[in-house]
Amino acid sequence: MKSLSQQLGLSQTTVSRALNGFPEVSERTRRRVQEAAQAANYRPSAIASSLAAGRTRVIGHIIPMAQHRMINPHFSDFLSGASEAYAAAGYDMLLRAVPLDEEEQVYRDLARQHRVDAVVVHGPKLDEPRIALLEELGLPFIVHGRCGEAERKNYSYLDVDNVGAMQTATRHLTNLGHRRIALVNGLEDMRFAADRRQGFASAMDDAGAALEANYMRSADMTEPFGYSATHDLLALDEPPTAIVYASMLMAMGGLRAASQAGVKVPDDISLVTYDDALSFLEDEDGTGDERFLTVVRSSIHEAGEMLGTMLMEKITHPDRTLQHIMEPQFIAGASTAESSQ
Amino acid sequence: MKSLSQQLGLSQTTVSRALNGFPEVSERTRRRVQEAAQAANYRPSAIASSLAAGRTRVIGHIIPMAQHRMINPHFSDFLSGASEAYAAAGYDMLLRAVPLDEEEQVYRDLARQHRVDAVVVHGPKLDEPRIALLEELGLPFIVHGRCGEAERKNYSYLDVDNVGAMQTATRHLTNLGHRRIALVNGLEDMRFAADRRQGFASAMDDAGAALEANYMRSADMTEPFGYSATHDLLALDEPPTAIVYASMLMAMGGLRAASQAGVKVPDDISLVTYDDALSFLEDEDGTGDERFLTVVRSSIHEAGEMLGTMLMEKITHPDRTLQHIMEPQFIAGASTAESSQ
């Protein structure tokens, strides 16, 4: 940049201002500077500008790593969406996979090191200490999802209407006459899973159907868990006539279990699932004419993109509180039918 | 740090040296400094040290985004592994999902901006311009996989023995008497997919089995593609008696297609797949006593971890060329049986 300013006969001040779009520079010189920069293939040093300006143009994503180093597969699609939004604003994404018990320290370090301008809070739990921590640290953040007392607190988040989604899914089944309905859910200390359970429960209640403890399963949302939960449910003395899954991966495990047990879908049992529109489960053209499963769907890639955009706004207007809830879409497939009972 | 050095009655030089483990500091003062730093909860500013030292302690991961914004699901596990290795060395991970046609510019910018100390090259193709580009840019890198003329070039990489893996898988089938074997592969402009095909082909050749063009399918490794490819294969006039898949996701699609078509596995058809040990397809306890599919398996999480470690070494010894090949493990399951023909 020094050589650039000398070559142009301008001060570094002016060059910097011209390139960063400050108004104290005439249009003519700005253009001149920009052209020279282009010609010299000049790229400002990100670190130097970070140091001088006190902002890094980097967003931190702390990925909580569960016990078995499992990482939620939904992240990859979410991150690709967020990354798009950041790129459009000239921001970058810093990733750290962190064991659960080190999370707090990592946030503290990140804040004190000034490594990032803001962070995204992933996987909020019902009891979520990170919100208070981040507010204490003064580190801007946005939550993907909500935590416990979401309605009372005044923080920014992007969430999906999980309650509504599961109500829709469950109601679809009760409307078809089902009453013995099982729920295969994620870990219910997570707010989203708690919400999904609540949506399920309220729709059951509306239909006057009983909640049976035996029909409620919950664990990490893996395909094998979907399989084993379904396997167990089908083996009950009085198996459910329908199952609601909280994720496509578990539903796939469910399909596998049903087919292995010789149980026909939807003749013998109806299946419906929440669907994050994970890219690796989608048809190449995205349409999925073969759509077999009945789903309630909301693209997690889009969620990432939207959250990224919101965070960019939050950074320019730190005082604003941004809250948004995405509405999933119900798509009837061929995996649900009238209850035969 | 200024206040710290004043408080201690030492120069900033000494404090910096003490904390960074330089030898020109007596053990006594070093301890004194470290204790004071601990007490003051001091964390050096990462950006300032980056600027001064000319290294950022950040590794760049450029994730190529295919046409439909699909991101390879294997990344999440790979990244979590790499992240662990980085964290252990005090490094961070910068992520950018980039459309294919912008890749080169991104590498150039990253290098000129000094945003990262090194990068990881993902998804090398047979014809891979990035190696030459990065060498030209002088940006240290390591490749996950190999590119076209791997044997001639002198770059660092971590790869899996894809040829051997597929030979093993295919041989298992030919040993069981199968001759009409299909391959459902990834996109074959990618080196790893080309290798898998080659392994398949050579094992077929060894057994004197013919390669039939109709039996060779290749596309993005999604579950739906596994489904449709298998569906089509089963509908052929002369369907294969066995199928080899290049990924677990496609194999799952294959299982779905078979079960829907009423084709019994392994009675009517044998299935075997390459398996990246994706966390969300694993049992909670990782053992998988229900292991149904016969697989050739190599953990992609471990690959990430190992590659991260190698890259750390590469950074401290830039002159070294590190090359490593992981050997997958064959695990017999219940999805393969003797050919009935």
Next chain:
DNA sequence: TAAGAGATCCAAAGCGCTTTGGGAAACGAG
């Protein structure tokens, strides 16, 4: 025409570290 307002630009002071090039004290050898 003088004075205030605007528009452009600049010199220089950082941002918070690392690193160079000594300097002073302690130690050993001759």
Next chain:
DNA sequence: CTCGTTTCCCAAAGCGCTTTGGATCTCTTA
């Protein structure tokens, strides 16, 4: 005791930008 070494520490000069606080010049307005 003197001189060369070694050990330990320091002052100050950056790293490559941004930003403050004017300075200069042109344009209005009374």
